[in-house]
Each structure stands twice: as C-alpha cells, then as structure tokens.
Amino acid sequence: GTRGRPIRCKGAICRKFGEPLVIEEIEVAPPKPFEARIRILCTSLCHSDVTFWKMDGPLLQLPIILGHEAVGVVESVGEGVEGLKEEDTVVPVFLGSCEECRDCESEKSNMCSKFAFKLGVGMPRDGTSRFRDGKGETVHNFLCVSSFAEYTVVDIAHLVKIDCGIPVDKACLLSCGVSTGIGAAWKVAEVHKGSSVVIFGLGSIGLAVAEGARLRGASKIIGVDLNTEKFTVGKQFGVTHFVNPKECSQDKPVHEVIKEMTDGGADYSFECIGLASLMNDAFLSCRSGVGKTVILGVEMHGAPLSINSFELLRGKSVMGCLFGGMKPKSDIPLLAQRYLDKELNLDSFITHEVNLEDINKAFDLLQQGKSLRCIIWM
Numbered sequence: 236g237t238r239g240r241p242i243r244c245k246g247a248i249c250r251k252f253g254e255p256l257v258i259e260e261i262e263v264a265p266p267k268p269f270e271a272r273i274r275i276l277c278t279s280l281c282h283s284d285v286t287f288w289k290m291d292g293p294l295l296q297l298p299i300i301l302g303h304e305a306v307g308v309v310e311s312v313g314e315g316v317e318g319l320k321e322e323d324t325v326v327p328v329f330l331g332s333c334e335e336c337r338d339c340e341s342e343k344s345n346m347c348s349k350f351a352f353k354l355g356v357g358m359p360r361d362g363t364s365r366f367r368d369g370k371g372e373t374v375h376n377f378l379c380v381s382s383f384a385e386y387t388v389v390d391i392a393h394l395v396k397i398d399c400g401i402p403v404d405k406a407c408l409l410s411c412g413v414s415t416g417i418g419a420a421w422k423v424a425e426v427h428k429g430s431s432v433v434i435f436g437l438g439s440i441g442l443a444v445a446e447g448a449r450l451r452g453a454s455k456i457i458g459v460d461l462n463t464e465k466f467t468v469g470k471q472f473g474v475t476h477f478v479n480p481k482e483c484s485q486d487k488p489v490h491e492v493i494k495e496m497t498d499g500g501a502d503y504s505f506e507c508i509g510l511a512s513l514m515n516d517a518f519l520s521c522r523s524g525v526g527k528t529v530i531l532g533v534e535m536h537g538a539p540l541s542i543n544s545f546e547l548l549r550g551k552s553v554m555g556c557l558f559g560g561m562k563p564k565s566d567i568p569l570l571a572q573r574y575l576d577k578e579l580n581l582d583s584f585i586t587h588e589v590n591l592e593d594i595n596k597a598f599d600l601l602q603q604g605k606s607l608r609c610i611i612w613m
C-alpha cells in the first residue's frame with residue numbers, strides 16, 4: 236500500500252496567474268495528525284477558482300493547486316482521526332468546522348471560530364503544504380482543499396462523510412456552489428411559501444438560489460441576467476420570470492422594473508455576481524419594510540456599498556453568508572438525501588464533463604458563460 240509514504244500522481248498546477256494550468260507529476264505527502272489523504276474522484280470548477288486564478292494579487296502564493304469543489308475517497312488517515320477510515324467517500328469543503336466551538340454548537344452559525352475562514356494560509360493547523368513538484372519545490376494549497384490533483388490532503392475539519400449512495404458527480408456539486416445558493420434561500424433569507432424572489436446573476440449560484448426558492452414554494456422567481464438564454468435553463472430550477480437589463484428601456488432602472496413586477500418590491504433579493512452596483516440594485520428591488528437582500532457575490536474591486544439607512548430603519552435588511560449559512564457536516568448529507576428523494580434538481584447543473592488533461596477547457600467554458608458546472612474526472 237501507499238499508507239505512510241508519499242504518492243506520486245498528476246496535478247494541474249497554476250504557475251502563473253491567468254495562464255493555462257499545467258499538468259505535472261506531483262508528490263503528495265502522507266497526512267499529518269487530524270488529516271486524511273484523499274483520492275479525488277471528480278472535481279468541478281467554481282467561479283472562485285477563476286477569480287483567484289485571474290487575480291494577480293498577494294493573497295495567494297505560486298505555484299498553487301487550485302480547485303475546491305470535489306468528491307473523493309479516503310486513501311489513508313493521519314494520527315488521531317476518528318470517524319473516517321480508508322475507502323470512505325468524502326466531500327471536502329473550504330469552510331472548516333471543529334464541531335466543538337460555540338459557533339459549531341450553535342444552530343445559527345456556520346462560522347467555526349477555531350477554523351476561521353482565511354485565504355492563502357496553507358493547511359489549517361500548521362500553515363504548510365503537502366504538495367511538491369517534480370523538482371521538490373513546494374506547491375501551495377488553496378482554500379484547504381486543492382482538488383485539481385489525483386490526490387490531496389485535507390484536514391478533517393474540512394471533510395464531510397457521505398454514505399447515502401448519491402452518484403459522485405452529484406455529490407461533487409454539494410461541495411461549494413450549489414449548497415451555497417440553496418442555503419442562502421433556506422437558511423439566510425428563509426424564503427417563504429407564496430413569496431416573490433429576484434436573483435441577480437443566473438450562474439450556478441443564482442440558479443441554486445432559484446432551486447432553493449422553488450422548493451420553499453416561492454410563487455414568483457425573477458431572474459436578472461445579461462444573457463437571455465439563461466431564462467431557458469432557469470426554468471428548470473423554478474425561474475418564472477426574466478429581466479435582461481440590456482433590453483430594459485434607458486429611462487427605467489432595473490429596480491423599477493422589478494418593483495412593477497412585484498407590486499412594490501420583492502420579498503427577497505439575491506446578488507450572485509459580486510458587483511457593488513448590483514448589490515445596490517438588489518437592495519432597491521426589495522420591498523420597503525420587509526425586503527431582505529442577501530449578498531453572495533464576492534466583490535473583488537473593493538467597491539464600497541452605500542445604502543440608505545432610512546430604508547434599514549423602515550425594516551429592510553442586507554445580509555451575507557459563506558456557504559449559504561449551511562453547516563457542511565450536517566447539511567451536505569441532508570441535501571444528498573433530498574436529491575435521492577428526487578426533490579432536489581442537481582442533474583441540470585452538470586452541462587459539461589472533461590478529463591483532468593482538459594481542465595483548461597473547463598476554464599474557457601465557465602468564463603464564456605457556456606457552462607454551469609463542468610465535471611472534471613480524474
């Protein structure tokens with residue numbers, strides 16, 4: 236066996252920001268205490284991978300193995316690991332949970348205080364990496380997952396065991412984007428039956444919000460996107476109405492259009508792109524007094540959000556979340572069961588599939604807006 240020894244395998248390395256990933260032979264060290272080495276079965280591309288790949292910033296160090304939406308099988312475990320063993324199927328998650336702190340014990344929080352979310356810090360307990368390239372140089376870890384490789388090492392705080400028999404490509408989707416969107420509708424906004432919902436951006440996150448709202452019985456689900464073709468795919472996730480801002484008349488802002496469609500403003504609005512101006516549109520599209528705006532997009536330009544405080548006094552609210560407010564270890568298995576019970580549509584998110592060698596195609600497709608989720612098979 237390979238237990239206790241380094242594994243040589245293939246990995247897709249980002250050596251320069253914005254340039255194609257390079258498939259190379261890498262060495263993956265054995266797991267340290269409270270870690271597991273995982274054989275990745277498949278992974279998919281989330282928009283955050285593209286964001287950090289494009290961003291030439293100080294947050295991440297090169298070379299790095301990106302990827303954080305995946306599913307795999309435990310190859311071996313480090314000292315002190317309980318509750319996970321070889322051959323277990325696991326979903327890695329960028330958001331860690333110790334299951335002991337105040338936040339993990341609280342029903343309301345998914346922000347573990349022991350494994351607080353930080354960027355570019357390596358393995359969560361010791362800050363180092365388990366990867367080396369062919370020359371023996373360190374290859375850095377991304378979001379505590381680094382799934383664009385045949386093997387990776389993940390801390391047990393970032394692993395969720397799955398044993399319900401869900402197909403692995405569907406399980407992969409629950410690792411980041413889809414769970415985030417559904418959670419935002421269920422746990423953060425708490426969308427209610429008969430309500431009106433407006434979603435800015437119909438990528439996988441926005442469509443997952445729609446799916447969550449559909450399952451909660453929302454009666455009007457309005458999608459807003461610059462690509463009108465998104466209405467067709469949106470219908471599969473419960474989108475009932477569609478607005479293309481490019482096709483709106485010049486003198487009527489999008490939020491006015493939404494207000495007319497919802498008799499005064501939507502009960503819930505979601506920003507799923509990451510632009511401060513759209514966050515503002517989302518806030519303005521909500522109903523005075525009760526409207527809730529949930530921010531899911533990551534604003535990378537550092538643009539501030541300016542909102543009218545009197546609207547807050549009147550009762551509107553703005554909220555945000557990571558991982559849709561979901562608690563990974565308990566909520567991912569529940570979502571998997573909802574899929575097996577044929578309630579949750581996961582199939583329609585998978586629009587493309589490639590092998591690891593063609594991972595750069597997945598980057599092209601997502602950037603061109605042609606794919607929702609592209610499954611990358613190892």
Ligand code: CXF
Binds near residue numbers: 283284329411533557
């Ligand atoms: C994101 C969430 C916001 C910070 C970067 C990572 N998570 C997953 O895509």
Ligand code: ZN
Binds near residue numbers: 283303412
């Ligand atoms: Zn993600």
